[in-house]
Amino acid sequence: MGETEKSIETHSIRCLSKVKMFLLALTCAYVSKTLSGSYMNSMLTQIERQFNIPTSLVGFINGSFEIGNLLLIIFVSYFGTKLHRPIMIGVGCTVMGLGCFLISLPHFLMDQYEYESTVSVSSNLSSNSFLCTEYGTETSRPTQDPAECVKEVKSFMWVYVLMGNIIRGMGETPIMPLGISYIEDFSKSENSPLYIGFIETGTIIGPLIGLLLASFCANLYVDMGSVNTDDLTITPTDTRWVGAWWFGFLICAGVNVLTAIPFFFLPKTLPKEGLEDNPDIIKNDKEEKHREELKKKKQGITKDFLPFMKSLSCNPIYMLFILISVLQFNAFINMFSFMPKYLEQQYGKSTAEAIFLIGIYNLPPICIGYIVGGLIMKKFKITVKQAAHIAFWLSIFEYLLYFLSFLMTCDNSPVAGITTSYEGIQQELYVGNKVLADCNKGCNCPTKIWDPVCGDNDLSYMSACLAGCETSVGTGLSMVFQNCSCIQTSGNASAVLGLCYKGYDCSLMLQYFLILSTVCSFIYSLAAIPGYMVLLRCIKSEEKSLGVGVHAFCTRIFAGIPAPIYFGALVDSTCLHWGTLKCGKPGACRLYDATNFRHIYLGLPAGVRGLSFLPAFLTLTLLSKRHLPGENDSAGTELADTKVTEKENECKDGHKNSKVLNDEELKTKL
Known part of the structure; x- marks a missing residue:
């Protein structure tokens, strides 16, 4: 008898350790997939500048991840439960690593990055050919050579990034539906929220690491090691700067491959957590699973797919939840994807600073919120109806606080000829750039090249030539332009490279915005x-894996793919000055209208989220009248309510309540 108890105890420890091992491995998988995902989102601006493409195309590249996910999500969610789920997750992690490597490949196939500038690093600076001279040369101006356009515009190296992101999406497919269903199948129902809370914590740790990695790489010049950075005339705060975006993707590829290894050593099935210490239950559980497998083989693997889909589509709470998720995802995907660009354009921060601030201010509170939410669910044994009310009213409260962000604004950067006149007076936007004035008409300046300088009068100019500067001293970033006819000041009328600082008030507004976003x-x-x-x-329970997969499918096809594209197109509509390629074609945007950008970035998500509260309120109403198949009721009086509810809910899924009754009978026997 003692040996039997000892073997049962050993078996219990072993099974429990495997559940925890899978939980740990799945959390690491969530860390690795969100690491590469957050890094990709953070590097969108760098990719836009590297390939000189508009924001709408960058949004399509970002949405290509969801396209890859869509190709497999339904099939993996359904067939995955019938196959070896841990091995499928391991294969998915390996494929993600391959996708990350493919994304970084263009860097090794392309020439060195060349940013538009009136000051050429390779030219003889002493000639001052880029300054205001009556007989200025045309060397710094865009050529109209069609061959140059074919070389630049039709160099589709960004397709590698697109394909790599699609492959990364395909690899990510099995992790969520199969991992969550595995935890739900083999863990106690009261432990499931806590376990999922820990897993969701991985979705915060990963982005935190990814954002810190992105901040580090964005500060490194894209061609580090092959270019002397002392000769550069741009800094990380410049909109022409491109960081070493490719370097982080190589790191992400290695992390994803390493994460895949533990899954190949985990079992296909486990005893239900909490039932491992009873050998009779273990034996009955194995026999039941064996009978189910034989039944599935006889019926065919796809015979219950359509009934499952029919049952899910006839579940009003499930369908309303999908609608809520689609609307919410449309808002949050846009906000997270374009937040670095927003902080750059609104508050004058560099990409590296913006990414770092997002990681420090936003991700730790999200991580704490996930853990606290899971603990509350476990500690107080929150029912599904109570959980729905908690989620609804907390979301309403956060939504109302969000509107305070409309007060935390900064004005447009004062750029002569674009946002202000040469006298420093605010002018109407979108009426055409008036970059030529009486003070620079005789300078023979290029009017499209973006190479901004900041004058002593705290006014920025598109280039030193358009500022009317006649001489310069120093080289590289320490260059100072003097005798600038357009700079009306009592001093030396000089200018330095870069846009002017937005001021202390704007920095204060940024702090308020970050604190609000933290809360x-x-x-x-x-x-x-x-x-x-x-x-x-x-x-x-038997529809859980497919249900999670269909939910992910809908959020991707109606939010993940279209949202970055239409949002990117709207952001492009606020561009005030486009960069110029060598052939004269427009490239990436250099300056946005901060006011209209703010209205789109904050206003559109607010409107979409507001719509999501209508189906959310309807969901609460339905929940008050229904009994859910996954809800565990400990009180015997609930059985009577179940019978009443059975008559009210005959939407072709009447087996709900019989399932609950079976659960109650099993608990009585135990």
């Missing part, structure tokens, strides 16, 4: 786990 991130993440449990518990 909002915590409140929203606190509601995330209760909200996600509504999804898991509103569908039957």
Whole structure:
């Protein structure tokens, strides 16, 4: 008898350790996939500048991840439960690593990056050919050579990034639906929210590491090692700067491949957590699973696919939850993808600074919110209906706080001829650039090249030539331009490279914005786990994996793919000055209208999120009248309510309540 107890105890420890091992491996997988995902989102601006493409095309590249995910999500979600789930997750991590490597490949196939400038690093600076002279040369101006256009515009190296992102999306497919369903199948129902909270924490740790890595790489010049950075005339705050975006993708590729290894050593199935210490239950569980497998072989692997889909589509709570998720994802994908660009254009920060601030201010509170939300669900044994109310009212409160961000604004950068006149007076935008004035008409300056300088009068100019500067001293970033006829000041009328600083008030507004985003991130993440449990518990256990997959499919096809594209096109519409390629064609945008950019960035997500609260309120109404198949009721009185509810909910899924009754009978026997 003692040996039997000892063997049972050993078996229990072994099974429990495997559940925890899978939990740890899955958390690491979430870290690796969100690491590469957040790094990709953070490097969108760098990719835009590297390939000189508009924001709408960058949005399409970003959405290509969802395209790759869509190709497999339904099939993986359905067939995955019938195959070896841990091995499929391991294969997916390996494929993600391959995709990350493919994204970095263009750097090794392209020539060195050349930014538009009136000051050429390779030219003889002492000639001052880029300054205001009556007989200025045309060497610094864009050529109209069609061959140059074919070389630049039709060099589709960005296709490698597109294909790599698609492959990365395909590799990410099995991780969420198969991992969540595996945890739900083999863990206690009261432990499931806490486990999912830990897993979701991985989705915060990964982006935190990814953002720090992106901040580090954005400060490194793209051609580091092959270019003398002392000769550069741009800094990381310049909109022409391109960081070493490719370097981080190589790191992400290695991390994803390493993460895949543990999954190849985990079992296909495990005993239900909490039932491992009873050999009779273990034996009955194995026999039941064996009978189910034989039944599936006889029926065919796809015979229950259509009934499952029919049952899911007839579940109003599930369908409303999908609608809510689609609307919410449309808002948050846009906000997260374009937040670095927003901080750059609105508050004058460099890409590296913007990414670092996002990681420090936003991700830790989200991580804490996920853990606290999971602990609350476990500690107080929150029911699905209570969880839905918690998620709804917390989201409403956070949504109202969000509107304070409209007050934390900065004005447009004062650029002569674009946002202000040469006298420093604010002028109407979108009426055409008036970069030529009486003070620079005789300078023979290029009017399209973006090479900004900041004058002593705190006014920026598109180039030293357009500022009317006649002489220069120093080289590289220490260059100072003097005798500038357009700079009306009592001093030396000099200018330095770069846009002018936006001022202390703008920096203060940035601090307020970041503090508000910290509070909002915590409140929203606190509601995330209760909200996600509504999804898991509103569908039957045998449909869980497919249900999670269909949910992911819908959010990707209606939010993940179109949102970055239409949002990028709207952002492009606020561009005030486009960069210029060698052939004269427009490249990436250099300066945006900060006011209109702010209205789109903050206003559009606010409107979309506002719409999502209508189906959310309807969901609460339905939940108050229904009994969910995944909801565990400990009180016997609930059985009577179940019978009443059975008559009210005959939408072709009447087996809901019989499932609950079976669960109650099993608990009585135990």
